């Protein structure tokens with residue numbers, strides 16, 4: 001089972017990193033606030049986005065079939081994958097048909113979720129992540145720690161060392177501009193030699209049969225410009241009715257993600273390039289199981305990352321502490337729905353402050369979801385001691401006389417018991433906290449005295 005408290009403790013052991021991580025993400029959150037205030041109709045946009053997503057999910061089969069038939073009319077090949085294994089198998093087959101040995105890939109959380117990179121590498125296909133943050137974590141052999149800012153946990157000095165090892169830059173180089181230039185030179189060579197490009201999909205337009213990919217670096221466009229094969233992998237929830245609704249989401253996405261007015265590149269792919277192939281792989285991988293459940297709204301997520309930037313737990317525990325592909329509030333909610341046993345600690349990595357709900361551009365009720373998931377999670381065996389403790393508490397709380405006697409007894413015990421008997425490694429609560437000294441008389445005793 002994922003042990004979020006322990007992982008968070010490890011992250012917090014480096015106090016400087018923890019402080020800097022917190023501040024960096026809060027800076028992005030504040031940028032988002034300023035961008036949001038510049039749009040007077042912000043709340044109307046959020047409402048519209050929520051309604052469009054709810055409507056599309058209600059008619060998901062219809063819109064996916066509409067997308068498929070229109071995309072095929074445009075000359076796009078459409079494939080369906082029920083799970084991660086089928087997705088990997090389809091992508092590998094398409095690459096083999098093309099004889100592709102070198103692939104450039106723009107950011108796609110779905111390919112992370114399906115473990116595509118290690119699978120292709122095991123088949124002898126070189127995969128280069130071309131988003132700068134993704135490339136940094138790929139070279140560092142780490143998973144991304146954030147869905148929009150994958151290398152946010154690394155400082156520029158660490159990036160300098162990673163680049164020195166893999167790109168041959170000066171190990172003392174820490175200037176972000178010069179490091180970015182080195183990455184650009186390195187990636188240009190990868191773009192020029194690529195046999196195929198893989199991208200994610202931000203939105204699929206059912207009416208037009210096209211896909212939309214948003215990046216800030218133009219790497220999806222560069223990657224797909226030269227090779228004859230473009231494979232776009234999308235979760236089935238990415239479909240929206242048509243280009244008419246797209247503006248609602250693009251206005252919300254960039255502002256919520258990084259505080260920009262627009263994503264630098266919003267690229268539309270409506271047909272394959274001349275002589276080339278454009279293949280869209282639509283992946284379920286557990287998504288349809290969320291339909292018709294209270295958790296359905298989780299499929300509305302447009303992966304802006306705003307809930308992570310604002311979450312006090314995420315900012316202070318880092319993305320890797322969640323050990324799930326998508327971290328933070330939305331990641332905890334999704335993981336808790338999929339595997340409550342494995343991810344039982346994640347719904348508790350939340351203060352229920354509801355800050356995530358307040359910033360979410362599609363108004364997902366994240367903190368309510370996490371609260372409800374807690375109820376399911378406490379049934380897993382690891383929570384047995386907590387359940388026993390709560391049963392004892394319930395016994396005393398239902399019997400006021402017993403409760404008063406127990407509190408009195410506990411107060412005395414705390415006074416006379418040797419300290420080491422109370423504060424030891426078995427009492428993890430007491431590791432960072434001190435119980436206040438019990439008052440000589442309880443409130444009730446004082447109250448009764450004064451009444452008399």
Ligand code: SF4
Nearest residue numbers: 301302304305307360
């Ligand atoms: S849940 Fe909302 S705030 Fe969080 S990543 Fe998804 S769309 Fe953004």
